[in-house]
Amino acid sequence: MTEARALSGKPVGELTLEAVRRGEIGLEDLRIHPETLERQAGIAEQHENPQLAENLRRAAELTRLGDEEVLSIYETLRPGRATPAELTALADSLAGRGLPRCAALVAEAAEVYARRGLSA
């Protein structure tokens, strides 16, 4: 197995107490890298769980977003928060920014929410 690296690019081997003492470790150095999630998705697929794989691939996309944006998308997806149009716009925006799987999830929500009265 190749050594994992953090979202920041720092290899996991450099995550040492010495580095902490030098003040070289930030939260970015503790964030999982999308390639790692992709690799884990492959393993989940081999172990009869394509849905877990899909989740990990969505997660890989989400590594590109900041915490606040992740939380705000979650909030938007809760019932009665957004109109179908707003959800569709969110889906388009995610697709445009290279998060196709997350975009598909939001687009599907837009459709079902409209039919089931779950949108604003």
Place this chain on the structure above:
Amino acid sequence: MTAEVNAAAGRPVGRVRFMDAQRVNLDGFAVENADLGLVAMRSPYDPEPGLVISDGRVTEMDGVPEDRFDSIDAYIARHGLDLAVAQEAMSLPDVEFARRLVSPDVPRSEIVRLSAGATPAKLAKVLALLRPAELCQAMTKMRARRTPSNQAHVTNRLDDPLLLAADAATAAAFGFREVETTVPVLADAPSNAVACLVGAAAGAQGVLIQCSVEEALELELGMRGLTSYAETVSLYGTEQVFTDGDDTPWSKAFLTSAYASRGMKMRVSSGAGAEVLMAGAERKSMLYLESRCVALARGMGAQGVQNGGIDGASVAAAVPCGLRELMSENLMVMMRNLESCSGNDALMSESDMRRTSRTLPIVLAGSDFMFSGFGSIQRYDNMFGPSNFNAEDIDDFLAMQRDWGVDGGLRTVTAERIGQLRREAAQMCRAVYQHLGLADFTDDHLERAVDAAGSKDLGETDTLAVVSAAQAIRDGGLTVVDVVAALDETGYEAAAERILAMTAQRLAGDYLQTSAIFDEQLRVLSLVTDPNDYAGPGTGFEPGPERQAEIDAIRQARGVDDLRAEQATSAVPLLAAAAPAPGNGAGREAAPGQDPREVVIGVSPAVGRDVWRCLSGLTVPEVLAELLAGLEEEGCTGRVVRFNDTVDLGRLGLAAARLAGSGIGIGLQGKGTALIHRRDLAPLANLELYSVAPAVTPELYRLLGANAARHAKGGTPDPARNPYNDEAIEARYHTTVIALMALERAWVKPGAPPEELSLEGLR
């Protein structure tokens, strides 16, 4: 009061009043009622299983056409089913499916494959066919991870950080691989997360930490590395209740990915009763609704599910077959190839027997997590509400593991180690809070936290200090790196290394796979690295020799050497041989007496050598003094003779009687069992017998002496009665009896003569 009077007053007879007063009758039992969803396994309104697929799309599921799918149906239909296997799975007769599920000859992987194509109604119907022993068998096979484990709740009423740290260390030491905390005061959450993180690291490496609070805050704590997993992402089986919970399958699916995107493990939470309590069960059975939740969990891509009732466990327990339903929920999760965190985390009965009955089958079968929160703290400190097992029950659980030879994930920890770890954890936590400017704690507070059995032992604490520490953690954007640095700078380098190593595991992501835990060498055990390979007897998980020894060696276990040492502490310079030994150290040989008022007390071989204290706690000299006093009260004399050729009480008594001038003897074993014998009776007969040695009092021994004297004088006294009570006397003393008898037996010399003992100090 007579039965007549009671009946007139509308009261049942005493037998029934007595039964009414038992604790089980504090529990609520509900009449089955499908209209309210008060039905465990099969409601007449549950749909018939069915699946219609057109052009690779589900167009009808469990009797509902696509255009009437609610949001849960819609999500399951699109993401939850393996359509390639659906037709095969759905056409398999329920009984055949159930048999394959139970049979050790059908591998787990085959059941996983078939279950992926089964609709919620199908799995519910199949599971409703399994009887309890079959549920156990299936769970043994279907659990994802080979090695079972356990999760602890660590909370307290005050959110006291030092106590949380000490208790997290204690839980980690006991072997819990996940620690879940929560708060009575929401604002305290960040502080609880830090305290548990630090404390668990003191106790053991590789413990996953969760702080169960509102979704956004929980995710935030995880993103900062202060916690490492989440499990309170709740799912519900009906759309109405799901929406009342302010979420949808899509928002939860997104949240699931959000956790993974920060390298955090997560599982969802569901379970019977939630919909019933919200009056939203739509007349469906609990098992069917839960089957929807589990199918949804799989569809969303969650790696695992916490279910088996959870907050609604007592709702399921109130209806017929409720406990079967709870266990079926866990098994269903395993069939969907997910991690099972198997409930048992809510006290479902006031009856110790019912709550044990609820948990035991799961412990015997083994689950990824036996409890989704064993209350490692006392009931009153459990801020989730009391768990089904709590700190009150840890020794019980350890004994249960040992009784059945199963691994419930826990181990014995010595008193010294618990003390040392609690101190270390509390000191570390205090140092971190001080170093980061969060709060200062006094020495007295620290000492109390180390010693506390619960938060009531802390005395008055400054709870505002906790709120402000939590605020400072949140506002200051404190991360796990700050905690690591603080530990390092305050001299706790090893703990800093532990937390850092654990944090680094996020980058590898191996613990995002199904059923992942860390062992204490920080190796990931999961469906991937440690798959369950049970295929019948001789296969699957078995504790290794080292682990088995850990399970067996509970701290209460005693051997003969322990007992010998204990007896030696009661040794006194009494009961010496009556005169210089005429040979190899033996005492004066006892000769037959002539005095018709003489009664001989025959004692067993180890008395005065290895055995000094009876089971009652009285010493042997004290017992002899009472017997002699009883004899004297009735005008008789006593002689004490030690027999060296038998440990049998009847033979001791008979041999004593044969030496006595009166023909009456008292037999006394060192453990305190005693009888009166007469020289013309058969060995196994006797005149009076005290068989319950632990409960015999000085007064009763004196009475036995007096009665022996009355027999000697030719009277027929009212026999002394055994002091029976309702305690588990045998459970308490039998192991000691075995060891005592081994000490006695070691002194037996066949053919060796009886020796007279000095009465010095006995009268």
